[in-house]
Amino acid sequence: MKTILFLFSFGFWALGAAPKKPNIVLIMADDMGYSDIGCYGSEIRTPVLDELARNGLRYTQFYNTSRCCPTRAALISGLYSHQTGMGLMEGDRGWPGYRGSINKRCVTLAEALKGAGYKNYMSGKWHLTRHKNPNGDRSAWPMQRGFDRFYGTITGAGSFYDPATLCRGNTYITPENDPGYHPESFYYTDAIND
Structure with a gap:
């Protein structure tokens, strides 16, 4: 069985040993x-990313929007962002293409890969739902959309030192419920890459 890690800062990391199925890294x-x-073509050196590109596939024709939510929705589903319900950001505008959460009608890449025997892991910014309450509707959260494990934030930008919606699975991480979490020594970018 393959393993995939989704790094949403964004990306997917695949870990596994089955030689017949490729590892998948989507960033x-x-x-x-x-x-x-x-x-x-950048003059900025990115040796690790260059190595991944050299040994894999590079996509050059993905176009969507300058906003992060619609781009994420299109990338994770292969659909036009309005078809996913994420035509703009996470606010509900009342129209089908602007509901502010990735809808149940679209299949995510993680859901499709799970059917092919992959294990899916995501790390980073999800930002595909307007529902932030962990006791409320989580139908558009990563664990409900094909991921076996999730570590990251449900919402978009915020503090890199104490992110408001930092989760492990479906559980918000706070100093009270996670003794290993210390905002004074935490940095989000480091945490989602470890």
């Missing part, structure tokens, strides 16, 4: 231009 990074990575 989405907010606010990065097409040529900001060495393998696409």
Whole structure:
């Protein structure tokens, strides 16, 4: 069985040993231009990403929007963002394409890969739902959309030292419920990469 890690800062990391199925690493990074990575012509050195690109597939024709939520929705589903319910950001505008959460009608990449025997892990910013209450509707949270494990934030930008919606699985991480979590020594980017 294959293993996939989703790093949403964004991305997927696949870990596994089955030789017949490829490992999959899908990385989405907010606010990065097409040529900001060495393998696409940047003067900035990115040796680890360049090595991944050299030994895998590089996609060059994904276009969507300048906003992070619709881009994430399109990338994770293969659909036009309005078809997923994420036509803009996570607010509910009352129209089908603007519900603010990835809808149940679209299949996520993680759901499709699970059917092919993959284990799916995600780390980073999810930002595909308006539902932030862990005791409320979680139908558009990562664990309900095909991921076996999740470590990251449900919402978008916030503090890198004490993120408001930091979760492990479906549980918010706080100093009270996770003795290993110490905001004074925590840094989000480091945590989602470890």
